[in-house]
Amino acid sequence: MDQDVGKPDSNWRTSSTYFMPSDDAVLRRIDDRVSALTLIKKTHQELAHHDYFDPEMYAQNRDIQEMIKRGLFNRLATVFFYLTDVEEGGETNFPRADGLPQPHDFGDCSRGISVYPRRGRIIIFYSQHPSAEADEYSLHGGCQVKRGVKWSANKWIWNKPMDYIQE
Numbered sequence: 001m002d003q004d005v006g007k008p009d010s011n012w013r014t015s016s017t018y019f020m021p022s023d024d025a026v027l028r029r030i031d032d033r034v035s036a037l038t039l040i041k042k043t044h045q046e047l048a049h050h051d052y053f054d055p056e057m058y059a060q061n062r063d064i065q066e067m068i069k070r071g072l073f074n075r076l077a078t079v080f081f082y083l084t085d086v087e088e089g090g091e092t093n094f095p096r097a098d099g100l101p102q103p104h105d106f107g108d109c110s111r112g113i114s115v116y117p118r119r120g121r122i123i124i125f126y127s128q129h130p131s132a133e134a135d136e137y138s139l140h141g142g143c144q145v146k147r148g149v150k151w152s153a154n155k156w157i158w159n160k161p162m163d164y165i166q167e
């Protein structure tokens with residue numbers, strides 16, 4: 001956002017993200033299962049893995065790409081995987097769930113709905129309306145890990161195929 005230009009990234013996230021190609025059998029099986037679950041082809045998937053060591057966090061964000069907000073090529077949905085139990089904190093908070101107003105503090109995890117990390121849990125949420133408009137209510141963030149380590153991964157499901165992914 002304009003008011004954030006020139007500020008360090010650590011103001012809004014301190015966790016780490018790695019983008020992973022589906023280059024082994026386990027990852028390819030996950031691709032198939034996500035495709036079966038979402039009814040969207042594998043060619044539309046982009047896999048990222050995240051780690052958070054306490055007290056890391058990822059401030060509230062929308063997974064839609066701002067630069068192409070109104071475009072017909074964007075992230076339609078997110079399938080989010082919790083890979084570890086976390087002793088305390090690390091929840092994913094959706095502060096605008098149920099139609100709540102835009103928050104002022106993007107690190108405030110006290111409003112809306114929170115999903116706590118549990119190994120093996122997944123959630124799915126949509127970032128776009130069928131019209132391709134961004135869904136403002138999809139705002140979410142990874143709250144501070146207070147104790148323990150959070151490993152998570154997500155599949156960003158695009159509304160068009162990624163040209164580098166084979167069927």
Ligand SMILES: O=C(O)CCC(=O)C(=O)O
Nearest residue numbers: 058091092140141142152
């Ligand atoms: O860690 C979380 O719970 C959410 C992370 C997130 O919003 C993202 O990776 O885009």
Ligand SMILES: [Fe+2]
Nearest residue numbers: 061062063140
């Ligand atoms: Fe996100």
